[in-house]
């Protein structure tokens with residue numbers, strides 16, 4: 001039994017879970033046969049998914065470093081944390097400033113189980129089970145447990161998360177509610193899958209991708225540049241704006257292709 005009431009036996013191994021599939025793309029071992037089969041179907045159709053997952057993770061590292069080292073952020077809410085993959089958000093942040101507080105939130109029980117073992121062993125970190133579709137409950141709990149001080153700027157990560165919300169779940173409204181809860185000078189970082197620039201060649205692989213996720217616990221909704229940009233309403237985007245994650249402030253020695261079908265951006269609340 002984990003301390004926040006989730007148990008390993010709540011882990012459903014009969015259906016693929018996005019967190020465990022992502023773990024498999026990243027070369028992790030916290031996945032089950034059902035996840036490996038689903039992920040392998042996607043990799044066979046769209047081998048670039050592996051590069052995409054790694055590039056998204058590298059975007060997370062650069063974003064967190066920017067928030068702490070350049071923007072002076074000292075508290076981070078990482079929603080849709082994923083299964084721990086080192087370095088994790090708190091490791092990147094606390095390497096710059098050891099007192100940076102990191103609160104992880106995810107709705108997948110397997111993330112909860114691993115988070116308690118591998119994310120909250122360090123100081124200034126916490127994990128809460130929560131679903132971004134019920135953002136108010138997350139914010140209420142974060143406030144009640146005094147995990148984040150909402151009078152001070154907060155950095156919120158929603159990386160490779162919002163594409164698991166369907167249009168009718170209104171991800172733009174979720175981000176807007178979050179924005180309204182944050183003080184000015186807070187930041188939100190978003191990465192999001194897209195089929196912009198899809199060619200006839202990868203049209204079918206993208207259909208396969210959508211089909212596999214349709215049979216997992218969360219379906220995937222790829223969105224256009226304009227749609228993802230809309231999530232930053234009320235925020236000023238840091239340079240270079242909303243671009244492919246691999247082109248967002250790439251490391252000088254980066255070998256990633258400049259275009260990967262995942263947009264990434266960081267906005268500062270006005």
Ligand SMILES: C[S@@+](CC[C@H](N)C(=O)[O-])C[C@H]1O[C@@H](n2cnc3c(N)ncnc32)[C@H](O)[C@@H]1O
Nearest residue numbers: 019022080081082106107108131132159160164
């Ligand atoms: C592809 S992983 C991304 C992990 C990490 N953010 C990163 O970018 O490396 C997506 C994560 O979002 C979580 N997730 C999906 N839908 C969610 C929801 N409605 N509420 C909270 N977490 C969710 C999944 O369980 C998974 O851990």
